[in-house]
Amino acid sequence: MSAPATPGTRTPGSSRAPGDGTRRDLVVLSLEPWDEVWRRNQHLVxxxxxxxxDLRVLFVEPPVDHLHDLRRGAPVRLGRRLRRLGPDxxxxxxxxxxxxxxKWLPRRLAPGGDDRRARTIAxxxxxxxxxxxxxxVNDPDGAAVLRRTGWRALYDITDDWLRAVREPAEHERVRAAEQVLVERCAEVVVCSPALARTKGTDRPVTLLTNAVDVDAYRTPAARPADLPDEDYAVYVGTLHPDRLDVEACVQVATRLRAAGAxxxxxxPPLLDAMDLTRLEAAGAVVLGARPAALVPGYLQHAGALVVPHVVDDFTDSLDPIKLYEYLAVGRPVVSTPVAGFRDQPAERVTTASAPQLADAVLRVLDRRVPPGPGEAPxxxxxxxDRVQEMQQVLTRVRTTPR
Structure with missing residues (x-):
């Protein structure tokens, strides 16, 4: 979750296409919506x-799933018709x-739903x-669109869903979809070295890690008004059950509240209602999603930046955007030993197991490092840089025969 560059400006080092009138169209099947919480796909696109x-883009967001929203106690949303994006x-x-x-019904009740959505997207x-x-294709369900259209394609893998905990039938469905994508896409892009190792065994892949808008995160920002008056440690990112260690968060929140922090x-809170209630009862302040441009302020004024992630094969496949955001800000970081963070030097990141995470956060808060980046960010x-690399990938895809 990161800050967008200012609309209408060009980033340093970019090279504008000459505008020769040759229209280039791109359909992006994203795992995340285009909203105020900017992620990898939005930054790159x-x-x-x-x-x-000469580029035009149709950005296809993940389908609204009414039954899933109801099961986790979230408000029921509506799908959004085609809408025009602009400078705002x-x-x-x-x-x-x-x-x-x-998505109106589960696949077991409506097995042709993926194909119907693929026809609609086309x-x-x-x-x-x-x-x-x-x-x-970022969403593996995009295999249905590839089968339906035969468009030249790239598969951008940002999560190894084959390593996530899922029911056997769901795991097999994702495996079959990914096999189609890996076999038929002209290019496969991965965001982490771990994914490069696992997905690059049978075909070439391109490693294109995540990044950050450095200037946005190093420009001093005002302290957000919705923060508590006490010292605080902050986690910025989607509250997702596949990533967030809720039990570790409860322990950290309990210990910090007892210490006056x-x-x-x-x-975005994607946890079920019971987990959110537990967090708030323990003293955690769950703010929900905030506009990406405001995120640096939450990080810059924190006593500690925390990463209470589950440590398993799935999180080992990730390249967390927050790694780059946290490092750009230069505040003290405390993390479970997950990919990316565990490889940083001790002066930048303190790693601790989930049971020891609360103690580590309290020690960092006791040091009371003044706000502002470190001496050597x-x-x-x-x-x-990543935009230019993706442009090269797209150029190779466009020159591939259908």
Missing amino acids: AGLLADDP DGAPQDRAWAYRPT RVARRLGMVDPVLW RLVLVG AEVPRWS
């Missing part, structure tokens, strides 16, 4: 649009659209005049 005046969304005018389909693309776009959680990659 917005950068590509800024650099290439961080995209140029008249060259980007977002579409969010609806129809929406045709409405926009996208006859032969490149397909960028608070644990603050900033990000870490060198971290910028999204502008």
